[in-house]
């Protein structure tokens with residue numbers, strides 16, 4: 001069985017360093033001339049899958065925008081994940097789950113067990129009940145070749161108050177998360193399966209990302225103000241491990257598939273150029 005790290009490394013080598021998010025905001029549905037209902041959601045997602053599913057390394061559906069339509073919205077999420085995987089994209093489901101360990105085990109079954117209808121290649125996770133509480137997710141991912149991206153330094157300004165709080169050992173909360181995830185990837189080649197989320201908006205982090213040896217998802221590009229040129233400031237020597245992520249910047253180019261593809265090619269070229277300077 002191939003690990004998620006191996007699969008991601010190959011996908012990025014073949015398709016380029018880019019993650020595109022599927023965030024069907026009500027405003028985007030309206031801009032695309034679609035109704036704000038399950039039918040509109042389904043058409044939006046099908047258009048994105050058909051336009052870019054066969055050319056982007058990673059696609060990141062944002063679960064919240066599907067959940068707001070209830071069971072039928074989650075049904076669209078299931079079929080979107082399936083279609084994306086059939087098109088050869090790795091699916092990173094953005095659910096930011098976290099809880100006590102026994103409940104985390106249920107989340108792991110829901111998203112990282114291949115027998116689940118919502119099975120994805122990787123998920124996002126929240127470490128604020130303790131990184132150790134995520135162990136069942138880590139174990140399930142490892143058992144099935146999946147990945148987990150844990151929030152470390154998020155792109156929103158409110159995150160810093162929690163993530164940069166300093167603990168008794170002098171490390172920030174974020175550095176503790178970084179260090180614990182780094183341990184999981186130690187010695188793994190070419191890339192570990194356990195990643196971190198570090199926002200592209202946050203500037204110089206003051207944190208040591210050099211030993212993570214896993215993917216660094218960088219949301220916040222485009223709509224939130226982050227730029228490919230700014231990635232060097234945020235990530236420094238860790239730049240080669242960065243997976244830049246855009247949602248609204250690309251989706252806003254729709255609904256024409258050719259325009260979605262052109263926006264994807266544009267941001268990919270910008271990211272390639274920024275990461276090539278590493």
Ligand SMILES: O=c1ccn([C@@H]2O[C@H](COP(=O)(O)O)[C@@H](O)[C@H]2O)c(=O)[nH]1
Nearest residue numbers: 062154155199219220223224246247248
């Ligand atoms: O720190 C974080 C973690 C996750 N996100 C998610 O990424 C996308 C960003 O969307 P844009 O339209 O490109 O701003 C969205 O799903 C967020 O929930 C993040 O922005 N920052």
